[in-house]
Amino acid sequence: xxxxxxxxxxxxxxxxxxxxxxxxxxxxxxxxxxxxxxxxxxxxxxxxxxxxxxxxxxxxxxxxxxxxxxxxxxxxxxxxxxxxxxxxxxxxxxxxxxxxxxxxxxxxxxxxxxxxxxxxxxxxxxxxxxxxxxxxxxxxxxxxxxxxxxxxxxxxxxxxxxxxxxxxxxxxxxxxxxxxxxxxxxxxxxxxxxxxxxxxxxxxxxxxxxxxxxxxxxxxxxxxxxxxxxxxxxxxxxxxxxxxxxxxxxxxxxxxxxxxxxxxxxxxxxxxxxxxxxx
Amino acid sequence: xxxxxxxxxxxxxxxxxxxxxxxxxxxxxxxxxxxxxxxxxxxxxxxxxxxxxxxxxxxxxxxxxxxxxxxxxxxxxxxxxxxxxxxxxxxxxxxxxxxxxxxxxxxxxxxxxxxxxxxxxxxxxxxxxxxxxxxxxxxxxxxxxxxxxxxxxxxxxxxxxxxxxxxxxxxxxxxxxxxxxxxxxxxxxxxxxxxxxxxxxxxxxxxxxxxxxxxxxxxxxxxxxxxxxxxxxxxxxxxxxxxx
Numbered sequence: 001x002x003x004x005x006x007x008x009x010x011x012x013x014x015x016x017x018x019x020x021x022x023x024x025x026x027x028x029x030x031x032x033x034x035x036x037x038x039x040x041x042x043x044x045x046x047x048x049x050x051x052x053x054x055x056x057x058x059x060x061x062x063x064x065x066x067x068x069x070x071x072x073x074x075x076x077x078x079x080x081x082x083x084x085x086x087x088x089x090x091x092x093x094x095x096x097x098x099x100x101x102x103x104x105x106x107x108x109x110x111x112x113x114x115x116x117x118x119x120x121x122x123x124x125x126x127x128x129x130x131x132x133x134x135x136x137x138x139x140x141x142x143x144x145x146x147x148x149x150x151x152x153x154x155x156x157x158x159x160x161x162x163x164x165x166x167x168x169x170x171x172x173x174x175x176x177x178x179x180x181x182x183x184x185x186x187x188x189x190x191x192x193x194x195x196x197x198x199x200x201x202x203x204x205x206x207x208x209x210x211x212x213x214x215x216x217x218x219x220x221x222x223x224x225x226x227x228x229x230x231x232x233x234x235x236x237x238x239x240x241x242x243x244x245x246x247x248x249x250x251x252x253x254x255x256x257x258x259x260x261x262x263x264x265x266x267x268x269x270x271x272x273x274x275x276x277x278x279x
Numbered sequence: 280x281x282x283x284x285x286x287x288x289x290x291x292x293x294x295x296x297x298x299x300x301x302x303x304x305x306x307x308x309x310x311x312x313x314x315x316x317x318x319x320x321x322x323x324x325x326x327x328x329x330x331x332x333x334x335x336x337x338x339x340x341x342x343x344x345x346x347x348x349x350x351x352x353x354x355x356x357x358x359x360x361x362x363x364x365x366x367x368x369x370x371x372x373x374x375x376x377x378x379x380x381x382x383x384x385x386x387x388x389x390x391x392x393x394x395x396x397x398x399x400x401x402x403x404x405x406x407x408x409x410x411x412x413x414x415x416x417x418x419x420x421x422x423x424x425x426x427x428x429x430x431x432x433x434x435x436x437x438x439x440x441x442x443x444x445x446x447x448x449x450x451x452x453x454x455x456x457x458x459x460x461x462x463x464x465x466x467x468x469x470x471x472x473x474x475x476x477x478x479x480x481x482x483x484x485x486x487x488x489x490x491x492x493x494x495x496x497x498x499x500x501x502x503x504x505x506x507x508x509x510x511x512x513x514x515x516x517x518x519x520x521x522x523x
Contacts, residue, residue, distance in 0.1 A: 048371045051523055068520055070373035078371045084364035088293045100285030101372040 001026055002047070002153055002186065007056035009042050009208075016042040018208040019056070024153070024186055029179050031199030032188040033265060035277050039208040040188035041081055044157045047186070048078045060153065074102060077151035079142045081158045087131040091122055091141050094130060095148055102149035109148075116144035120174065136167025143174060154178065156187045160194060172197060190277050192266045202265065206273045219268045227263045232256030238267060282374030286382035290389075305394035309343045310401065316461060326463060327490055333408035337415075337487035338460035340398055344391040344419055345480055348427040349451055352387030356434025357443050376519040380431060380512065387427030388420070395419050414497065418486040421504040425479050428511035435518060459484040479507045 002024040009017040017039040024030040045051035049067040099109035117123045120140040160168040204211040224240030226247040241247040317332045324331035359365040458480035486500035
């Protein structure tokens with residue numbers, strides 16, 4: 001279990017993360033959803049100890065974590081937003097170094113490397129230099145590396161950002177397999193579809209503050225299950241309704257380009273903050 | 280210590296992959312200095328009763344080990360922090376940051392030692408002016424460690440690659456010309472000489488030549504280099520625990 005307690009990060013006059021609280025239970029996929037600059041990455045970087053926190057606590061199974069508690073760090077696997085693979089090394093060599101750093105015995109390390117390469121469909125490219133890989137392959141290799149030492153908690157920071165639709169779909173398939181395997185995951189994203197498809201619960205974050213935490217279904221139901229979107233005079237407005245009939249009645253009187261569609265997390269975020277996630 | 284092994288194994292893999300560029304890169308500038316200042320300009324010169332070639336070879340080894348060790352570590356740390364982000368992989372891994380600091384310093388020092396070995400081989404093919412002693416090897420290795428540690432500190436603290444180049448221009452390059460590499464520091468103005476005597480490369484140059492020096496003086500040079508290394512290492516290990 002991962003407890004985030006009053007987590008805060010300040011940079012001179014800017015508060016990037018402002019007293020964020022949430023708990024991730026064992027086997028849960030928890031999503032941090034918010035627009036760029038909301039504080040998602042800073043939160044993950046503090047949990048993974050890359051960024052020192054200004055205040056608050058990060059507790060894994062009852063123990064506070066910091067950069068110098070090396071034993072506790074073995075419990076975490078991190079997939080950062082930016083590629084940080086060693087480019088002058090092959091996929092296999094990258095995994096081998098990671099396994100050594102995480103103190104894995106040689107036999108088990110070699111066995112897990114083969115297993116992870118298989119899992120991420122990179123076995124045939126294992127002896128190729130990383131700088132010859134596509135963006136999607138690099139991201140898959142980063143996931144393989146983060147899982148190699150069998151962490152209890154996986155931190156994924158925007159795992160599909162910058163990938164094309166096909167590569168994104170493959171990463172989602174991998175993550176669904178991890179989810180069915182019962183791994184505890186913290187995922188940050190600004191893709192609505194990703195949060196809805198993968199997360200058991202979602203925390204909506206904006207301007208460094210946690211606005212609301214619930215399941216995607218509950219969050220959407222609270223707004224209304226149907227959205228009427230109207231584009232007129234260069235501006236889009238949305239209204240939310242509990243039933244399709246109410247939505248149709250409302251739409252009948254509108255002028256402009258009108259669309260009725262199921263509500264999604266973007267609508268929830270918009271209603272709560274007047275700001276779009278995927279802006 | 281398994282973390283240290285992992286880090287050095289990674290450096291070795293990269294070294295093997297870049298073997299030819301590293302080797303050629305380490306040889307070009309010392310060979311040019313030897314040709315220009317040794318065989319060319321210094322052919323008819325004598326300094327302190329020795330041929331200019333005998334004088335300049337230890338200086339070139341000192342200067343080259345300084346530059347290679349410094350640049351290897353400084354660039355590696357700076358690029359891995361700011362561009363490749365590979366520094367973060369170590370920050371999240373269970374490696375102790377003091378061990379990481381030590382590992383990167385050792386790796387940079389080994390690059391410096393490798394360049395020194397190459398120069399010694401090349402020089403030995405053409406002249407017998409260079410006499411290797413255990414003291415000479417110890418000082419050369421210490422010099423590699425001092426400047427690798429200096430490179431680590433600079434790579435850690437400077438937040439842009441262009442500022443790294445400026446640091447080299449303002450600190451490393453002047454040291455290579457002023458610390459007795461090409462001429463004895465006795466020829467410098469007295470005020471400047473006092474300052475130059477505080478710099479580590481000066482002690483490396485004096486120690487590698489060891490011309491007419493007492494045992495105390497020889498120990499002093501080693502002590503100064505060791506003190507520089509210890510201060511830098513302790514400082515870096517502390518900074519590394521909290522750096523972002």
